[in-house]
Amino acid sequence: MANTPQTVTKSRAVYTRNHFAALRAFVQRVPASTITRLYFSEDGDGNEATPGWVESFLRRMQAELVELALEYGSSVLADHLKSSAKAHGSARLTAVTLKMVEQAAIMAVARPEPSHGVGMWFRPLVAQRLKDAGIQTLAELVDFCNRRGGSWWRAIPRIGLGRAQHIVSWLRQHERELGVQVASDVVLDDPFRAPDADLVTIDTDSHVLAPLERLNLAHELAGTNGVNRHSSFPYIRASHDLDAVRAYLHHYRDQPKTLRAYTKELERFLLWSVTVRRKPLSSLLADDCEAYKDFLRAPSSDFVGPRASRTSGRWRPFASTELSSESQRYAVRALRAAFTWLVNVRYLAGNPWTAVSDPLIVHREDLLKVDRALPPSLWQRIRAYIDTQCDRQDGTYWRCIRVALLLSGDSGLRREELVNARREGMSPTHYGDDDETVWQLSIVGKRNKQRTVPVSPATVAALTAHWRDRGLAFETEKVGPLLSTLFIPRTVLGQKKYADGAALAYHVDGINKMVEWAMKRLSADLSKDLSVDELKLLAGTSPHAFRHTFGTHAAAEDVPLDVVQRILGHASLQTTSVYVQAEKLRMLREAAAFYRRPRVDDSAV
Structure with missing residues (x-):
């Protein structure tokens, strides 16, 4: 021995x-x-x-x-x-x-083996997130990737694209030792760069527009020798402006909503810089930034177009020739923050946006579109109709819809919070009167802030039915997304992705489609019982409308505003107070109806 x-x-x-x-x-x-x-x-x-x-x-x-x-x-x-x-x-x-x-x-x-635990080869935080998803060994990790395809990492909370790329690269480097290999179709493309065949080159004579991932700038516009480039060694590997912009955006890869917003603002500014000013981003000065600030007030027609795919030649960076003052200010602040970062990492020598003031805005009384909120009577009829559809044997999709609408309408969740809500964050409490059980849900919302919201008994009942459709017991199961897809696509990729039958949370676009589908059927089936105004309201109802519905109804029922603020996750009580305007709007509508009534002619008395 x-x-x-x-x-x-x-x-x-x-x-x-x-x-x-x-x-x-x-x-x-x-x-x-x-x-x-x-x-x-x-x-x-x-x-x-x-x-x-x-x-x-x-x-x-x-x-x-x-x-x-x-x-x-x-x-x-x-x-x-x-x-x-x-x-x-x-x-x-x-x-x-x-x-x-x-x-x-x-x-x-040492050589990695299929039976080795993920903790032997990956950092503790990464390994723990893999284990939380039920992945214990390297063999299980490879199998998980192969079954779910290139987006496998989306099913694992807080494993972003960057970490996923490193994991797949490591697995491919050790295929011989492991004896198993990651399938060739498990591709994790750089979201900021399209394949070379799809790139659009812009030079000083070009007038074409293309989204950020499809941009390829000629040397004179690339910024390799921009006048504002820092003379010292930079902290990022960026030889030109496109690389620098992508490096900045990559910083927000784990915050998809923020990433989309910043990508939109930076690609708009970059396109304006190279096609209007004919200058690299790293050569812009304060007067250029002032000119773009003026441009935001009324974008030229070349930059505006209807919504189109980012791969389409009809794609345009703006959807309207009129931007609100709030949108203009947001754009300026987002660009100033991006340039500050580029200065801090020593890509740029200075930030020209520091010399540009924010656009003036009008502080409106109604900051939120509370008119999107559903009136109490309509909300109750919608719930009753959905309950009827859920009672049908083929009502699995309706039962899924009911969970989404109740989590928004009874607990005030946003779309992103809906898709990220998990069973691990939900627990019963006894804060009610007479030891009544009240369920609570812990979520991470806007500004990456965690908060706890109450969950209504109706929502708990809806969750129980939805989880039963998934073959799970809500009361005993402690892991998984609260809201999960139930239908497996018939495509090869879809079959591989759902091969293990594991629960996969919806994407925010899926929530949009779900609500749109439900509102169309509601309008069709209840058309005889709904007024013209109610039908118009349903036609424009989005997932966020049910959050507004919760805020408006809670304020109308005299729930303390600070309580409503905490549930909705508003940064300011002033924002929450706007929901009180719902009562004012109701008063004005009732007064208008009164004024329209026939009046008795006083002279006839």
Whole structure:
């Protein structure tokens, strides 16, 4: 047992446990004669080891392990070993540094195996997120990727595209050792760069517009030699403006909503810079920024068009020639923040936006479109109709819709909060009167702030039915998205993606389609019972309208505004107070109806 070979092997040596014990004694300055007596016996030919040979062997072993540690160990350990070798001719080890060298050497020659746990090879936070998704071993990770395709990482909370790319790259590097491989169709494309065949080159004579990922700028517009480029070594690997912009946006890869907003503002400004000013982004000065601020008030017709796919030639960066003052101010602030970051990472020498003031805005009384909120009577009729549809045997999709609408209409959740809400964040409490059970849900909302919202009994009942459709018991299961897809696409990719039957949360676009589908059927089936105004309201109802419905009804029922504010997650109580305007609007509508009534002619009395 004492001479059982260790994991550490080199091409010309196999080190046993005895060898490591002997090396530890050697490092602690135990005499070579004592080490020979304690750890080295006769060889196969009956020859006894001598103290001189043992000392020479241990020095060679130490040198090999140090070599492995320099190549595969941490940078701190490598720096320490190099400085020690420089001072003493060879690296001198203590008991502590020897242990670190041994660990580094073992990891250097260890080979990943399918049965290895993910914690052996990935950082603790990444490994924990994989384990939370039920992925324990490397074999299970490869299988998970192959079944779900390139978007496998979306099913694992807080594993963004960047981390997913590193994981897949590592798995492909070790395919031979693992004996399993990630399928070739598991492609994680850079979302900020389209394939070369789809790129659109813009030069000083071009008038074409294309989204950020399809842009390719000619040398004179690329910003390689921009007048505002920093003279010192930059902190990011960016040789031109497009690389710098993509590096900034990559910073928000784990915040999809913020990423979409910043991408829109930066690509608008970049396109304006190269097609209107005919200057690289890194050559713009304060007067250019002032000109763009004026441009935002009324974008030219070349930049405006109806909504179209980003791969279409009809795509345009603006949807309207009139931007609200709030949108103009948001654009200026977003660009100022982006340029500040580019200055901080030493890509740009200065920020021209610091010399530009924010656009003036009119502080409106009604900051929120509370007119989108559904009146109480209509909201109750919608709930009754949906309950009827849910009672049908084929009502699985309606039961899914009911969960979405109740989480918004009874708990005030946003779309993004709907798709990210998970069973782990939901728990029963006894804060009600007479020990009545009140469920609560912890979510991470806007501005990445966590809050807790109450969940109505009707929502809990709806969740129970929806989870039953998924083959799960809501009361006992503690893991998974609250709202999950139920229908598996018939495409090859779809079949692979859902092969394990695991729950996959909806995308925000899926919530939009779900509500649109439900409102169309509501309008068709209840057309005889609804007024023209109610039908118009349903036609324009979006998922956010049910959040407004909660806020308006809660304010009308005299729920304290600070409570409504905390449930909705508003940063300011002033924002929440707008819901009180719903009562004012109702008063004005009732007064208008009164004025329209026939009046008795006073002269006839």
